[in-house]
Amino acid sequence: MQRPIRYGMASSDELPKNYDFAEVEERWQKSWRDEDHYFDPNSKKPQFVIDTPPPYPTGNFHIGNALNWCYIDFFARYKRMKGYNVMFPQGWDCHGLPTEVKVEELNHITKNDVSREKFRKMCRDLTIKNIEQMRLTLRRMAFSTDWSNEYITMMPKYYSKTQLSFLRMLKSGYIYQDEHPVNFCTRCETAIAFAEVSYEDRETQLNFFDFDGVEIATTRPELLAACVAVAVHPADDRYHNLKGKSLKVPLFGHAVPVVQDEAVDPKFGSGAVMICTFGDKQDVHWWKQHNLPLRKAIDRKGKMTEICGKYTGLSSTECRKAILADMKSAGILKKQEKLQQRVGTCWRCKTPIEILSNKQWFIRIRQQEIRDAAHQIKWYPEHMLLRMENWIDQMEWDWCISRQRIFATPIPVWTCTKCGEIVVPDEKDLPCDPTLTKPKQPCPKCGGNDFKGEEDVLDTWMDSSISVLNVTGWDGSGKPKIFPAQIRPQGHDIIRTWAFYSILRSVALTGSKPWDQILVNGMVLGEDGFKMSKSRGNVIVPEDLVGRYGADALRQWAATGAALGSDIMFSWNDVIAASRFQTKMWNIFRFALIQFGKDGIDENAPITALADRWLLARLSDTVAAVSARMENYEFDEALKAIREFAWDVLADNYIELAKGRLYASDVSRKSACRVLYTAYDSLCRMLAPFVPYFAEESYSYLKKGSVHKQPWVDFTFNDPAAKAEGDLLVKVVAEVRKYKHDKGLALNAPLGKVTVYAPHTTNDENDTARTINADVHWRTDKAHLDKVVSGIDFNRSVVGKTFRKDASAFMDAVKALSAEELAHPPKTIAVNGKDLPIPENAFAPQYSYVEEGAKVDMITVGDVIVTVAGKE
RNA sequence: GGGCUCGUGGUCUAGUUGGCUAUGACGUCGCCUUGACAUGGCGGAGGUCCUGAGUUCGAAUCUCAGCGGGCCCA
Numbered sequence: 001m002q003r004p005i006r007y008g009m010a011s012s013d014e015l016p017k018n019y020d021f022a023e024v025e026e027r028w029q030k031s032w033r034d035e036d037h038y039f040d041p042n043s044k045k046p047q048f049v050i051d052t053p054p055p056y057p058t059g060n061f062h063i064g065n066a067l068n069w070c071y072i073d074f075f076a077r078y079k080r081m082k083g084y085n086v087m088f089p090q091g092w093d094c095h096g097l098p099t100e101v102k103v104e105e106l107n108h109i110t111k112n113d114v115s116r117e118k119f120r121k122m123c124r125d126l127t128i129k130n131i132e133q134m135r136l137t138l139r140r141m142a143f144s145t146d147w148s149n150e151y152i153t154m155m156p157k158y159y160s161k162t163q164l165s166f167l168r169m170l171k172s173g174y175i176y177q178d179e180h181p182v183n184f185c186t187r188c189e190t191a192i193a194f195a196e197v198s199y200e201d202r203e204t205q206l207n208f209f210d211f212d213g214v215e216i217a218t219t220r221p222e223l224l225a226a227c228v229a230v231a232v233h234p235a236d237d238r239y240h241n242l243k244g245k246s247l248k249v250p251l252f253g254h255a256v257p258v259v260q261d262e263a264v265d266p267k268f269g270s271g272a273v274m275i276c277t278f279g280d281k282q283d284v285h286w287w288k289q290h291n292l293p294l295r296k297a298i299d300r301k302g303k304m305t306e307i308c309g310k311y312t313g314l315s316s317t318e319c320r321k322a323i324l325a326d327m328k329s330a331g332i333l334k335k336q337e338k339l340q341q342r343v344g345t346c347w348r349c350k351t352p353i354e355i356l357s358n359k360q361w362f363i364r365i366r367q368q369e370i371r372d373a374a375h376q377i378k379w380y381p382e383h384m385l386l387r388m389e390n391w392i393d394q395m396e397w398d399w400c401i402s403r404q405r406i407f408a409t410p411i412p413v414w415t416c417t418k419c420g421e422i423v424v425p426d427e428k429d430l431p432c433d434p435t436l437t438k439p440k441q442p443c444p445k446c447g448g449n450d451f452k453g454e455e456d457v458l459d460t461w462m463d464s465s466i467s468v469l470n471v472t473g474w475d476g477s478g479k480p481k482i483f484p485a486q487i488r489p490q491g492h493d494i495i496r497t498w499a500f501y502s503i504l505r506s507v508a509l510t511g512s513k514p515w516d517q518i519l520v521n522g523m524v525l526g527e528d529g530f531k532m533s534k535s536r537g538n539v540i541v542p543e544d545l546v547g548r549y550g551a552d553a554l555r556q557w558a559a560t561g562a563a564l565g566s567d568i569m570f571s572w573n574d575v576i577a578a579s580r581f582q583t584k585m586w587n588i589f590r591f592a593l594i595q596f597g598k599d600g601i602d603e604n605a606p607i608t609a610l611a612d613r614w615l616l617a618r619l620s621d622t623v624a625a626v627s628a629r630m631e632n633y634e635f636d637e638a639l640k641a642i643r644e645f646a647w648d649v650l651a652d653n654y655i656e657l658a659k660g661r662l663y664a665s666d667v668s669r670k671s672a673c674r675v676l677y678t679a680y681d682s683l684c685r686m687l688a689p690f691v692p693y694f695a696e697e698s699y700s701y702l703k704k705g706s707v708h709k710q711p712w713v714d715f716t717f718n719d720p721a722a723k724a725e726g727d728l729l730v731k732v733v734a735e736v737r738k739y740k741h742d743k744g745l746a747l748n749a750p751l752g753k754v755t756v757y758a759p760h761t762t763n764d765e766n767d768t769a770r771t772i773n774a775d776v777h778w779r780t781d782k783a784h785l786d787k788v789v790s791g792i793d794f795n796r797s798v799v800g801k802t803f804r805k806d807a808s809a810f811m812d813a814v815k816a817l818s819a820e821e822l823a824h825p826p827k828t829i830a831v832n833g834k835d836l837p838i839p840e841n842a843f844a845p846q847y848s849y850v851e852e853g854a855k856v857d858m859i860t861v862g863d864v865i866v867t868v869a870g871k872e
Numbered sequence: 873g874g875g876c877u878c879g880u881g882g883u884c885u886a887g888u889u890g891g892c893u894a895u896g897a898c899g900u901c902g903c904c905u906u907g908a909c910a911u912g913g914c915g916g917a918g919g920u921c922c923u924g925a926g927u928u929c930g931a932a933u934c935u936c937a938g939c940g941g942g943c944c945c946a
Contacts, residue, residue: 017908199945281946342946383876387944390875394945492943523943560897566877567942571884573898576911583911591908640886640896652913663907734914741903741915748906773906 015593015701019586021550021579025693029139036708037080037144039087041482048084049485050076051468051515053498054091054153056098059130061137063532064491064524066542067568070558071521071635072489073143077689078630080144081712089149089471090138094127095408096460097188097349102126103407116406116435123407124154137543141551142692144708151470153463159409160431162463164476165509166412167424174364174508175401177422181277181284182400184356185346186302190404191360198347206269206339207324210332212247214239217269219339221327222320223276225252225308226297231286232272234260239272250332251323252309259290278355281396298354300404316354361402361411361456365395365504373503373513380633381565384492384520391496399501401459408457414439418448427476465501468514479510488515491523492565519633522567529569540570552691553578559635559690581643582694585683588651589698592676595662601677605670609765611657612668612675614726616717618649619679623713626686635690642686650679653730660770668765677702682713725762731861732756736772739859739868748773752869755851757783759864774868783865785858786850802839806831814843 039049052072055065076088103122104110111119131152138145151158169175182191208217211230227249232239242258249256256274263282264273275286277294286292296305304311304319311319327333344353371392379385402411412432414423423439425432434453442449466474472483484506490498499518506514525531526538533539545554556578557571607613622645629638658672680702688695688707699707736754737747751774756762762778769776803810810831817825828835849858849867856867 015908018911386876390945496944525942529942569884571898573884577897580911584909587909587912589908594908637886644896651909655908656913659907737914744903746904746906747914748904 015590017590019582019694019697021552021582021693024697025140025142025550025552028693028696029142034145034147036706037086037088037146038148039089039146040085043085045083045085047087047482047486048076048079049087049472049482049487050089051471051485051488051502052089052091053490053494054093054151054464054467055134056096057092057094057127057130057134058098059133061134061542063540063542063545063570066141066554067524067558068489068491068521069138069141069143070555071519071633073141073555074559074635074689075487075519075630075633076144077692077708078712080708081685081688081710083711086146087149087471088144088146089151090145090147091151091464091467091470092127092131092153093460093464094124094152094154095457095463097190097405099123099127100405100407111406119406127152127154140546141542141554144692149471151467153409153460154407156431158470159463161466161470161474162409162458163412163430163432164427165466165469165505166458166462167427167430168476169363169505169508170413170424172508175361176364177359177361179357179359180362180397180400181287181355181357182360182397183344183353184300184358185349185351185353186298186300187349187351188346188405189300191356191358191400191402192346192353197344197353198350199342200345200350202341202343204339204341204343206337207327208270208334208336209250209327210334211250211272211274214242214247214272215270215334216272216274218274218279219341220276220279220320221323222304222311222316223279223297224249224274224323225304225311226276226278226295227252227254227256227274228277228287228292228295229256229275229290230258230272231261231264231275232258233264233266234262236264236266236271238266250330251326259286259292261286261289277357280355284355294357296357298356300356300358302354360400362398363401363504363508365398367392367395369507370500370503373507376513377503377515378517380517380519384495384518384565387492387495388499391500399459399504401462402456403459404455405457408460409463410434411454411456411458413454414451415454416443416446416448417450417452419443419446421445423451461497461501464498465505466509468502468506469509474509479512483510484513485515487517487519489519489521492520493523495520520565522565525567525569527570527572532570538570545575549575549579550582550693552582552694555690555692556581556639559639564633581647582691584647584651585687585694585698588646588655589680589701591655592680593701595673595676601673602670603674603677605674607674608668608671608763609658609661609767610722610725610729610762611654611764611767612671613717613719613722614729615650615654615658615675615679617719617723617726618645619682620715620717621723622649623682623686623715627712630689639690642683642690646683650683653733657729657733657767657771661765661767678715682715685710685713725760728758728861728864729762729764729768732864732866733768733771735859735861735866736774736868739857740772750774753777754869755779755783755856755867757781757865757867783867784851785856785865785867803831803836806836810836811843 050072053068055061072088076086080086100111100119100123103119103126106126107122114122153159153162166175183197184191204219206217206219207221208215209221214230216230230247232242239258243260244258246255246257248254259275263285264271275283275292277287277292277296278284287294295307297308298316299305302315304314304316306312308314308319311322314322324333345351346353371389374385374388374392410433412425412430412434414434415421416423421443423443425434425439429440435455436453438453439451443451468485468488469480469483472480472485474480474483488499488502502514506512523531526540528538530538542554553575557574560574560578607616622641625641626638629635629641654675658675661668661672680698684695684699684702684707688710692708695707736751740747740749740751751772754772754774755777756768757779760780764778766776810829813829813831814822825838828837830836849856851867851869854869856869859866859868
């Protein structure tokens with residue numbers, strides 16, 4: 001049964017004994033209002049705009065997303081409490097191949113079976129369904145999303161901005177069209193960017209063959225038709241005679257020059273390589289360097305072109321086989337060796353990429369510009385900047401932004417069929433699909449009226465790399481008022497893509513860095529330490545976890561799991577520990593509420609007892625520490641400090657000390673209640689960003705109003721003496737407990753007189769006495785103790801081994817020694833009439849102490865002496 | 873091959889401007905059902921701080937070399 005929402009001080013009979021997270025979380029989720037999290041454009045508060053990552057709407061919010069969003073929500077909530085006007089937008093990065101593939105799968109079609117428009121609609125419908133699913137999870141997780149700033153990249157409102165940014169960058173010369181080699185996936189039939197290439201190890205064959213008298217080693221004989229040169233190292237003596245010569249390509253017969261290049265490794269293969277357009281990135285290098293011609297041997301579908309003669313139409317694998325067979329029968333194939341190599345593949349479908357030369361759209365990469373902007377951003381953790389720098393430094397090609405797909409932002413250009421002029425739409429006519437509409441004016445160059453709409457579409461990163469411009473309200477007119485954003489949170493896996501492209505685009509379009517700070521979080525690994533994957537069976541689904549332990553427990557796991565930037569192993573242990581902490585907190589609050597229920601709270605009661613001042617001093621330190629950690633996004637440390645204070649300091653020490661006073665009804669009870677009240681209130685507020693449901697529920701028993709609308713805790717209590725003396729108090733209690741434990745006594749067993757000889761007298765309001773159940777006296781004078789030998793500990797393994805049958809006689813002799821002799825034993829001792837040496841470690845005297853005539857036990861706490869008189 | 877990052881009890885981890893007996897959690901063992909909580913309390917056992925060399929009165933921490941893991945890239 002669900003309880004009604006209630007606010008304000010509870011009476012103790014209203015208090016449920018157990019914290020039922022499922023009931024509580026559902027109830028609060030229903031009552032919270034979206035409006036409370038809206039960014040207020042007219043606010044006078046300082047702004048805190050977050051450029052959140054728009055997830056790909058697969059329908060499933062995975063645990064890595066959850067970690068990322070928890071971090072965002074922690075600081076979004078914290079900043080709101082600190083008085084900032086926070087924008088926590090939610091975007092959806094819709095376009096791209098996975099959805100196309102999914103639509104084909106679900107409808108049993110290929111994209112060519114239906115019209116482009118129909119296919120797009122199918123993709124849009126699926127995406128909307130997925131987004132709705134994921135929104136539910138976001139709400140269940142209690143993320144304080146600003147739903148008034150939601151954006152969906154496939155919607156006209158968003159992608160018209162993508163198109164606007166394209167037109168602006170085209171105009172300013174950043175974007176150009178060119179025939180250029182690009183990474184190409186022949187399965188997806190599209191160009192892909194370097195960031196989309198992944199690498200796999202595989203074994204291949206290195207083929208040595210006779211190339212017009214020169215031995216050449218190649219892994220890609222099928223590219224023989226595309227051979228445009230042979231390269232050797234200039235210092236390679238074997239090939240001096242080839243300088244300036246040309247060679248005839250076997251099987252094909254065209255002549256190619258021999259070029260010299262330092263980049264050729266004389267030790268690899270035969271030391272002579274053939275340059276083809278294009279086998280790999282190195283070929284592109286050489287091709288540019290030596291101004292070689294272009295011979296295209298492979299087409300977009302991965303088939304051999306006409307220049308391959310009789311091999312035309314074969315796939316590259318078939319062609320390789322055929323050419324090797326023909327080399328063999330011509331007797332020019334010398335030998336074959338196995339070779340380990342890394343091959344670039346399409347990150348989506350794992351097909352090995354080809355480098356093909358096509359007409360494509362590009363964005364110029366101006367490295368220095370990006371580097372400068374990256375340096376103006378504060379990186380958390382700092383070393384992530386290095387990854388960005390390394391990536392920038394080794395960029396060689398411009399960013400290819402055109403894709404040959406359907407579900408994506410159209411490139412808004414037409415080509416005049418008569419003169420080839422590029423024509424663009426008016427900015428006010430965006431969004432625009434050039435395959436469906438025509439330009440309003442004739443061609444400005446030749447006056448022609450026949451145009452071809454661009455069928456290529458934009459890379460998805462072209463959408464998401466303006467997320468920050470979108471949320472800050474960019475409309476093309478320079479730099480928006482609230483730009484740059486304050487922070488970009490993201491994973492380290494997309495530094496070279498999303499972060500890199502966002503910086504590039506912001507600089508190009510506004511001349512400024514996109515954000516003040518970037519916060520980089522790690523990846524979530526499975527419980528076995530490996531990346532989560534279905535095949536490993538180590539995948540954790542957030543919804544499952546939330547169902548079993550609640551959203552707050554998952555959020556705590558995210559906070560405590562890892563330091564910023566480092567990968568985090570998933571651990572059920574941490575989730576269980578989190579849920580236990582909530583139980584503990586609930587019981588602490590229950591205890592406090594029961595006390596408050598007896599005769600209310602006096603918020604101005606004088607703080608009298610030492611323990612009370614001690615607790616407030618420790619609370620003050622905790623608030624300072626937690627606040628500092630929050631400022632630095634060190635959520636693990638922040639939550640750790642809260643837990644430590646609540647569990648160790650408040651529950652295990654303070655409450656144990658103050659219990660007696662709270663049960664009694666003297667004046668100092670009010671002091672303890674006020675302290676409990678302050679701690680309760682502060683803890684709710686410090687916990688609010690981490691466990692919003694739990695904090696809200698707990699706070700509702702204390703006061704009216706939502707804890708999430710309270711300011712962050714501002715509490716200082718400076719009392720170094722109370723801290724030092726209170727620490728002593730706690731230590732004395734701990735030592736006496738240990739003493740009881742060692743004596744086999746129950747912790748509440750009564751003791752007789754306990755005297756503490758400390759440097760200062762301490763007004764502990766009898767807390768110590770009640771806690772350890774003894775008559776406690778605090779004294780500042782020196783302890784007057786008489787040390788008395790009360791017995792002797794024999795080490796029987798030493799005594800027995802040394803004295804054999806004289807052992808008992810030896811022990812009797814030792815017992816007969818005086819106290820003085822026992823403390824400083826002689827070298828020898830008379831046993832059965834003989835003087836025998838006393839072995840080392842044979843015995844140790846036991847001492848007892850006598851204080852004012854009574855026998856006592858002595859405990860030391862640093863230089864403080866505590867005596868305990870038994871209760872006989 | 874290059875860059876980044878890391879190596880601490882069985883497991884995960886804190887600690888690096890060099891300095892008390894190396895932190896905590898989980899697990900484990902023992903004791904305790906005391907009026908918030910046994911999803912608790914108290915206590916114990918358990919560590920070559922990856923290896924080696926160096927600097928130093930002193931190294932988990934600094935330097936060098938090596939071994940090993942992870943990530944990114946060639």
